[in-house]
Amino acid sequence: MIERPTTCGFCSCGCALYVEPKDGRVGAICPSANHPVSTGRLCIKGWNATPSVLGTNRLRTPLVRKGDSLEPASWEEAISLTASALKQAGPDKTGAIGSSKTTNEECYALVKLARSIIGTPNIDGACRFYDASLIRALLDTTGTPASQTDISSIADAGAILIVGANAREMSPHVASRVEDAVVENGCSVVAADPRFFALAPGAEVSLHPRPGTDLIWLRALIREIIDHRLYTDDAPAIPGFEELRVSVADATVDGLGALCGMEGAAVAEAAQTLARSKPLVVMFGLGVLQQPNSTEIVKALASVANLLGGAVVPLRGQNNAQGAADLGLANDFLPGYAPLEDSEARSVWESAWSCRLPSGPGMSAVEMIRACGSGELAALMVFGDNVALSAPSTEETVKALGKAGFLAVADLYLTETAELANVVFPASSFLEKDGTFTSIERRVQRVRKVFEPVGESRSDLEIIADLAAALGKDLARDPQAVMAEISAHVPQYEGVSYEALDKSWGRQWPLNGAAAKLTPVPVVAADRDEEYPFRLVAGRINFHQQTGTMAVRSGVLAREYPGAYAEMNEADAGKLGLRPGRPIRISSKTGALTRNLIFSDALPAGCVHVPHFFGGDSPNALASYDCDPVSGVPAYKAIPVKIEAVK
Secondary structure, three states: OOOEEEEEOEEEOOOEEEEEEEEEEEEEEEEEEOOOOOOOOOOOOHHHHHHHHHHOOOOOOEEEEOOOEEEEEEEEHHHHHHHHHHHOOOHEEEEEOOOOOHHHHHHHHHHHHHHHHHHHOOOOEEHHHHHHHHHHHHHOOOOOOOOOOOOOHHHHHHHHEOOOHHHHHHHHHHHEEEEEHHHHHHEEEEHHHHHHHOHHOOOEEEOOOOOHHHHHHHHHHHHHHHHHOOOOOHHHOOOHHHHHHOOOOOOOOOOOHHHOOOHHHHHHHHHHHHHOOOEEEEEEEEEHHHOHHHHHHHHHHHHHHOOOOOOEOOOOOOOOOHHHHHHHOOOOOOOOEEEEHHHHHHHHHOOOOOOOOOOOOOOOOHHHHHHHHHOOOOOOEEOOOOOOHHHHOOHHHHHHOOOOEEEEEEEEEOOOOOOHOOOOEOOOOOHHOOOOOOOOOOEEEOOOOOOOOOOOEOOOOHHHHHHHOOOOOOOOOOHHHHHHHHHHHHHHHOOHHHHHHOOOOEEEOOOOOOOOOOOOOOOOOOOOOOOOOOEEEEOOOOOOOOOOOOOOHHHHHHHOOOOOOOEOHHHHHHOOOOOOOOEEEEOOOOOOOEEEEEEEEEEEOOEEEEEEOOOOOHHHHHHHHHEEEOOOOOOOOOOOOOOEEEE
């Protein structure tokens, strides 16, 4: 067994685990018993998906497209071909999309490569497809684009509001702390989700709003808190209090049944419940973060926390989603959340990187994919994300990527995205490199090399440095040296070093006393579509992770989730003449997919639940390129759909 643990490379909880090598394979896995999150436990993905990163069909050598096929090539040829394509495209017509699965050091290096060496403004992260809407929303309300408390402290909560997050499926260690809070601390839970999910039985108030109506009932909830003076004594002194009060003056719990499909009395009860017990934790997940108005919903939830003196806990998905955002893997922010519009911040980074930076954002990840199809972008690099499946409108996305003038992909496996590439770089997994991840609770932790890289694969950091060298510049290849640069320039990471991280279970970057603010909540209408009368509830399940690249290669996970399905309640299915076990076609204005039907009383009327599945059968195919106007996150949730039997 290795002397020190590494950090799990799946969800954002940041569990520590020991991995024992045996004949080039994972011989044993053991969670750390003393780690503050894992506490001797792993979720089913931690136990069973970890070995899949060393699968026999891993990419082992660079591939270069010759004619219609990808052929093995040397690293020199692959790097040279890519560098030539980037030079030919030019900075404005080049884009780069990074991954929240790579290390902090790799995220930072990619940002530096794009902005200071290539000179392109078009750099973004895969968080754009998942949870980027929380960044601006929380900067405007809590001042901290991250969790305000740690996972272990959730067990001490007196009240918890959890919205749009089936925590037991996506963040099991968070769910266990919620259950501990209820059983051991008498915590009052208010759970809001269209589905009746696993934590709901322990909830004191269970709300089931119609998908797409969260902002409507949240306006009513906030008015209840203000009208009944349930807020803390110092809440009226928070900047924006009066503007918030005025903005919800027309909201009412009356009529929520017609608008949201739930009783107004339940929302009034929720307000009293949340205000009654301290401390309060407000928690939300992708059910909030992928709606058409996700930024405004997050602001409203943060306002609930600020009014009641609570803490916000966004449930991010990927293992390094927090770190990727911290290190500037975004089209609109520099490392440390300095906006590109800030001339002083630009000056700091221009000095650090010896370059000139644009004064505004480049293309987002979604925009870059579309630009490949239109020819506006001539070259695109994708590191560590299967964008063919994680982006919306799968059919249109695949066509756009297929039209790219030049596409380079770095990944572990020949994914659907890599199959479309001109150059494919074999990358290394989290078990084959050193670095750091930052977890959901802002905990920066060591990632330690356990195995030698498979075949000729290299870490993303080495690949990025190779590209920089081919472009005539030097970038550090040593992850420890990159962290030293991060520590010197990114405020949240000041004082972070491998030596310091090795002395304990990592280090949580500080909140630094960011001041709370309140913001108005806009009025939105509850829209209906007669042609597409149902609303899609797209969700994750415990046996799946992101696009399934690794999870599908786990025999245990594939066995436990052997086939794609969709869920409806029996009454809705009966009206349409649908039978369980038979295939149904689910269509939106953008796309369609076929699933076998399962009856479920967890679904309210007018909804269909479509879990993500292995191998590309994703509900993302039903989403359009319409995005939240503030964050640019695609609207994967609450999509209007129609349902019919497959003849």
